[in-house]
Amino acid sequence: MQQAVDFREFARALGTVVRYGPGDIIFRETDPPSCMYIILTGSVELTAHDKVIETLSESRAIGVLSLVDGQPRTATARVTEPTELALMDGKKFRYMVEEVPNFVWYVMSEMAERLRATNAAL
Numbered sequence: 001m002q003q004a005v006d007f008r009e010f011a012r013a014l015g016t017v018v019r020y021g022p023g024d025i026i027f028r029e030t031d032p033p034s035c036m037y038i039i040l041t042g043s044v045e046l047t048a049h050d051k052v053i054e055t056l057s058e059s060r061a062i063g064v065l066s067l068v069d070g071q072p073r074t075a076t077a078r079v080t081e082p083t084e085l086a087l088m089d090g091k092k093f094r095y096m097v098e099e100v101p102n103f104v105w106y107v108m109s110e111m112a113e114r115l116r117a118t119n120a121a122l
Contacts, residue, residue, distance in 0.1 A: 005101075005102050005106070006059055007038060007059070007061075007096075007100075007103065007106055008038060008040050008058065008059055008086070010096065010100055010103075011038035011040065011086035011088060012040060012086050014086075014088065014092050014095070014096065015038065015086030015087050015088040015092060016086070016087045016088075017040065017084060017085070017086055017087075018084070018085050018087055019082070019083070019084050019085075020042070020079040020082070020083045020084075020085065021079065021082060021083075022079055022080060022081055022082065023078065023079065024078070024079045024083075025076065025077070025078050025079075026044065026062070026063075026077040026078070026079065026085070027063065027073050027076065027077050028073065028076045029048060029049075029072075029073055029074060029075055029076050030072045030073060031072060031073045032066075032072055032073075033063065033066035033067050033070065033071070033072070033073060034089065035063065035067065035087045035088055035089045035090070035092075035093075036061055036062065036063040036064045036066075036067045036087075036088050036093055037061065037062045037063050037077075037085040037086065037087055037088070038059070038060070038061050038085065038086045038088070039056060039057060039058050039059065039060050039061070039062070039083065039084075039085055040058060040083075040084040040085060040086055041058055041082075041083060041084045042057070042058070042079065042080075042081050042082055042083025042084060043055055043056060043057045043058075043079075043080045043081055043083060044056050044060075044062060044077050044078065044079055044080065044083060044085075045077070045078050045079075045080050046062065046075045046076070046077055046114075046117075047075060047076045047078070048074060048075040048076070048118065048121075051121050051122075052121065053075060053114075053117050053118050053121045054114070054117040054118075054121075055080060060110065061106070061107065061110040062077050063077070064107055064110055064111055064114075065111060065114070067088075067090060067093055068107075068111075
């Protein structure tokens with residue numbers, strides 16, 4: 001599914017922008033959630049139970065599920081190249097859901113794609 005809106009500019013303006021280097025861990029399986037991330041530049045590899053699930057690049061979101069349900073992270077996110085992320089805590093996430101048209105569709109699309117990638121990796 002092709003997304004109609006690039007949410008990176010919204011995320012850059014609303015979120016906290018953080019830079020990571022290759023090999024940096026953003027979060028690990030079982031970590032408590034504090035925010036979700038939108039990849040502004042670079043790429044991030046997701047692994048679960050020592051299996052690579054997916055490598056994501058700009059415009060993709062990570063950490064959404066745990067932010068939505070408050071449960072521990074189900075994957076580890078590791079940076080594979082110099083990467084810039086926009087961090088969005090629960091308050092900013094709710095603002096985006098309520099005030100930014102199509103953001104909910106973006107989030108649902110990201111969660112569906114992650115589920116499919118996880119199922120394919122199994």
